[in-house]
Amino acid sequence: MFKLLTKSALVFIGGAIIAAGFNLFLIPHELLSGGISGVSMLIGYFTSLDFNFMYFALNIPLLIAGWFMLGRRFITFSILNVIATTWMLNLVPVTAVVVDPLLSSVFGGVLIGVGTGLAYRAGGSSGGLDIVASIITRYRDFPIGTIMACMNGIIIMLAGYLNDDWNIALISVLSIYITGKIIDLIHIGHVKVTLFIVTNETETMLKKLLPRQRGVTKIKTQGAFTEHEKDMLMTVTTKYELDEIKQIIKDTDPKAFVNIVETVGIMGSFRKN
Numbered sequence: 001m002f003k004l005l006t007k008s009a010l011v012f013i014g015g016a017i018i019a020a021g022f023n024l025f026l027i028p029h030e031l032l033s034g035g036i037s038g039v040s041m042l043i044g045y046f047t048s049l050d051f052n053f054m055y056f057a058l059n060i061p062l063l064i065a066g067w068f069m070l071g072r073r074f075i076t077f078s079i080l081n082v083i084a085t086t087w088m089l090n091l092v093p094v095t096a097v098v099v100d101p102l103l104s105s106v107f108g109g110v111l112i113g114v115g116t117g118l119a120y121r122a123g124g125s126s127g128g129l130d131i132v133a134s135i136i137t138r139y140r141d142f143p144i145g146t147i148m149a150c151m152n153g154i155i156i157m158l159a160g161y162l163n164d165d166w167n168i169a170l171i172s173v174l175s176i177y178i179t180g181k182i183i184d185l186i187h188i189g190h191v192k193v194t195l196f197i198v199t200n201e202t203e204t205m206l207k208k209l210l211p212r213q214r215g216v217t218k219i220k221t222q223g224a225f226t227e228h229e230k231d232m233l234m235t236v237t238t239k240y241e242l243d244e245i246k247q248i249i250k251d252t253d254p255k256a257f258v259n260i261v262e263t264v265g266i267m268g269s270f271r272k273n
Contacts, residue, residue: 034152
């Protein structure tokens with residue numbers, strides 16, 4: 001229960017940070033975000049419709065689609081983030097913190113990236129095209145922030161073409177790019193690491209590692225100096241799960257020798273989630 005509350009709080013805080021990025025940096029200069037929020041901003045800038053309402057309304061069909069394709073837990077956290085963002089949009093005043101649109105683009109992108117990254121780190125998303133990007137990563141092992149930046153960049157470029165205002169469009173693309181990079185820094189589920197564990201507690205270690213549904217390979221080894229035989233366990237996991245595995249190793253065999261290397265690529269079966 002405590003873990004669930006902590007993740008819910010993280011998702012809510014992420015929504016508040018996203019709302020601050022919108023109302024304090026992007027909207028005062030009529031800059032655009034990407035995806036659903038960008039579409040909502042365009043509607044808000046050029047019609048009498050309210051941005052906050054459009055942001056919430058346009059997210060509903062994607063959340064419904066995600067409910068069936070991505071799982072209820074993920075979408076539940078995503079719904080919480082969308083609600084938190086919409087609520088905070090109504091509380092945070094639309095005020096320009098800085099005068100320069102370029103600086104607003106940069107810092108707005110950072111805030112939106114941090115808020116979205118926190119939502120992902122907790123197991124949800126910020127809705128919109130984040131859900132589309134999440135569906136893509138279920139089938140292709142790409143950094144999710146990069147996918148979002150590509151899709152959102154296309155939308156912003158189209159917006160610049162249709163509205164004949166390339167200055168705003170190009171500055172907005174910078175914001176979206178920064179958002180994607182910040183998300184990749186926080187949401188590290190796509191980064192893979194390989195652990196080589198030399199231990200005397202092989203069976204006990206396996207009993208704790210195998211239930212995590214990550215494959216483990218057992219290799220017989222021999223010390224070159226002592227000529228003592230030992231087992232070496234090799235497993236590939238995500239960087240997000242690394243702390244959990246390190247704690248398992250520490251609790252099971254504090255004297256185990258562990259070599260951790262970042263994995264460049266994987267061929268074959270690997271559970272992404």
